[in-house]
Amino acid sequence: MTNRPAEPTAVRTDLGAIFVSLELSRSSWVVTALLPGGGEKMSRHAVPGGDIAGLLDRFSQLRDKAQARTGRSFPIIVIEEAGLDGFWIHRALQKQGIESHVVDPASIATSRRRRRAKTDRLDGETLVRTLLAFKRGEPRVCAMVRAPSPEDEDRRRITRERKALIAERVEHVNRIKGLLLAQGIRGYEPLHRNRRARFEELRTGDGRDLPPHLKAQILREIDRLELLLNQIKAVEAERDRALAAEPQDREAPAAAKMLLDIRGIGPEVAAVLWSEGLFRHFDNRRQVAAYAGLAPTPWQSGAVSREQGVSKAGNPRLRSTMIQFAWLWLGHQPDSALTRWFRARVEQNGGRQRKTAIVALARKLLVALWKYVTSGVVIEGARMKPTAA
Structure with a gap:
């Protein structure tokens, strides 16, 4: 008989490493592995969730199995x-000398069928195939996440905690106003300093004293509100100390203080811009806009060509802060080139699409601030804060 050519395999089998994917959940971790010498068949194993020692033991068993098959040791x-x-987990694996990659799950191509099969087995195999394609150097196969250092990750806690506290403050204020409104009381401001004295003077819309149980409930709400206000002050003081600190590693405080020199940028905006985005290294302006989710997403097929708006695929905190700051920029920097561009763009559209134009301004402003922090390029026409004598 003539020798028949070997049928092509769906997965490359001449491997130089052991490729492993992890499907993480609270109860268990599913390990899917493709070993050299085993063809295209993948093996699956389960490790209790959070058991990093058990995971490393499983990796050791996979390495021994591959060595027994091929006589070679593989990474x-x-x-x-x-x-x-x-x-x-990524840091723990790297500490053990294991090459680890964190992938954005939304960047992995999946079937567009309305109903598609989805199991841990299929997801694990998909991740392994994605890793193989990434290591082969295939372009745009997925988007790998660059893990921040523990120091950079911890620096974000200040602004994120403040945002959570502000949201809780709004809830308590609205709850107090809602309870009083049901009794016909309007105009009470729980955030005023004389809130307790003013509260004792309140009368219902029909002239009665507040019911005792309702009064006790609102007083407890005021207690929690005052606790939140003290916590917000403490977080803001910690943020200000970090911004005023002497330049340390990578000149982080110095770069953040550069943002404070621009009129219209306060401590909170400067801290968010630096800790959420500008501390990273970017090669070009497109990467800056894409990281904030402000990059355009065109839709083109044949004769059809249109814009779908911004991708919203980046850091949501940085994106929302930039859009809010873009509105403030118009008031604080009326003579800057970016403000003139915005006004001309809105006037060209007959005064319409201001929200669309403000998102474009936010993208341009973020790129301009990135150039200012990294290269010292001052935004054209921007006014700086007066220096202290």
């Missing part, structure tokens, strides 16, 4: 999706 390359577990 392990791991891929896991970014999720609720953060980056501690």
Whole structure:
């Protein structure tokens, strides 16, 4: 008989490493591995969730199995999706000398069928194939997440905690006003300093004293509100100390203080811009806009060509802060080139599409601030704060 050519395999089998994917959940971790010498068949194993020692033992068994098959020792390359577990597993694997990659799960191509099969087995195999394609150098196969250092990750806590506290403050204020409105009381401001004295003077819309249980409930709400106000002051003081600190590693405080020199930028905006985005290294302005989710997303097919708006695929905190700051920029920097561009753009559209134009302004403003922080290029026409004598 003539020798028949070997049928092509769906997965490359001449491997130089052990490729492993992790499907992480609270109860268990599913390990899917493709070993050299085993063809295209992938093996699956389960490890209790959070058991990093058990995971490393499983990796050791996979390495011994591959060596028994081929007589060679292979490195392990791991891929896991970014999720609720953060980056501690990634850092633990790197500490053990294991090459680890964190992938954005939304960047992995999936079937567009209305109903598609989805299991941990299929997801694990998809991750392994994605890792193989990434290591082969295929372009745009996925988007790998660059894990921040523990110091950079911890620096974000200040602004994120303040945002959470502000949201809680709004809830308490609205709850107090809602309870009083049901009794016909308007105009009470829980955030005023004389809130307790003013509260004792309140009468219902029909002239009665506040019911005792309602009064006790609102007083407890005021107690919680005052606790939140003290916590917000403490967080803001910690933020200001960090901004005023002497330049340390990578000149982080110095770069953040550069933002404070521009009129219209306060401590909160400067802290958010630096800790959420500008501390990173970017090669060009497109990467800056894409990281904030402000990059355009064109739709083109044949004769059809249109814009779908911004991608919203980046850091949501940085994006929302930039859009809010873009509105403030118009008032604080009326003579800047960016403000003149915005006004000309809106006037060209007959005064319409201001929201669309403000998103474009936010993108241009973020790129301009990135150039200012990294290269010292001052925004054209921007006014700086007066220096203290």
